[in-house]
Amino acid sequence: MERFERRNLMNWKRSIIKENAKVSLKNRYWFSYAVSIVAFMLAGGICNMIWTVYSYPAWENMIRHFRQLIEYETYYGEIDGFGSFSQPDFFTAMAIYHDFPYIAIFSLLTILLGIFVGTAMRVGSCRYYVRKRFGNTNFNSLFSGFQEKWGNTIIVTFLTKLFCVLWGLLFVIPGIVKKYQYYYVDFLLSDNPDLSGTRARQISRMLSDGEKGQLFIFDLSFIGWSLLVALTSFLTFGLSFTFLTPYVASARAELYIFVRNRAIDAGQLNPVELNLSTSPHPQAAPAC
Template identity: 30%
Template sequence: MSISALKKEARLSLKGYWGLGVAVTFIVFLINAGLPLVFEIPLSGGFTNWVMQDTDQTPLAASLVSLLISIILIPLGIGVIWFYVNLVRGSLPKLEEIFFVYKDWKVFLKLIWVSIVQGIFVFLWSLLLLIPGIIKGLAYSQTFYLLKDHPEYTVLEAITESRKRMVGYKWKYFLLQLSFIGWGILCLISLGIGFLWFVPYYSATMAAFYNEIIADKKDEEKELL
């Protein structure tokens, strides 16, 4: 499927749901930006001290709490990914779906761990050179999507399966992401407001890539054999 076709599918999936997509983007932004501050500001001695202090002077307790909250919020981003997979598959999306990942503590911990392991792998490859790190980042890009359809996968199985299924598709995925550069520039010009619509469009397109190209690839290979 061509890049233009994937984008068209994303737009069709969002028809009637743009408002919901904007709401998801706005709520996730508020949570990611605001929740750490709820704890960081009091631990820094109040709002005035928090504003005036340098980053190097942030109290250790505030930094640790902020880091912990960032880790806890990792599954929320994956919940958004799964939300858009459901959207492109034609199911009726609901806002609360993005929080379903917190209902099962085993899933919650697994998603945090897979995110950390994936990040470590990409970082280690990046130590060689920037290009290998980018290539591996593309290869592992479908890990979270695959865990939605295959919760039985272990962390390493999901990462490995993503790498295998992305063989022959990394360049296409890279070009798909590059195709959004113009939209990103427009969002910056709009002082960030445009991201409320850009993020749903981008997320739905990436979900369409997975759904149309990656999700059934293994089954198709079995049929050929």
């Protein structure tokens, strides 16, 4: 059995979290990669790839079409006094351009797929990576988001993302703060899909209290790998990031397990609420 390093300190270190993530992936990387690529494809990855291939020339044609309208002014009415198209003219141009309805419909379908399927896949992926940490690599964990309280999962995660977006629209910094306040919501739902949105966000705020800056740096610490992925994406048709996903997801699962158990040890969280045993160390890792 793999041996994971544990500390008695209340704080966590990125180096230990990442090292434990690497250990948890030992002999399981390619299986985890398969899980991640299936999650990506079903969550809208296929649509995004088609959209990338199709939309670029479509938008290019649309821009060229607008230029022709501006140049000749014969396709549609007069240009207003400010040298730009009026609002009715803009929508008329959209109607004239034959690809626009397809772009609009495909965009809407991609958004809906991300909300109703992508959300469940993210929560299922969280469950897989948390359980993998303790040796359970059941592929069906990926689809648990559809099997248990799918509607609640959709509502909770959608509203949580919406709160973050709205805060981000008001002010950038508060939007980032909210993102890290709710960092663990998907993981909490993977443990207990019955959690209400209010309670899931409350627990996540408690788990991230005083550590939002550390969480930001934790995510930022993967930037080197992300740059490598970006540089090699043209060789893999944009799929190079999927090779990094198992490592990043495993590290985040390690971090969640640490802060979850820390809160339980401190009496701040009842393990029963997360469908865990009443042991002081639910699903505890082997000690060094």
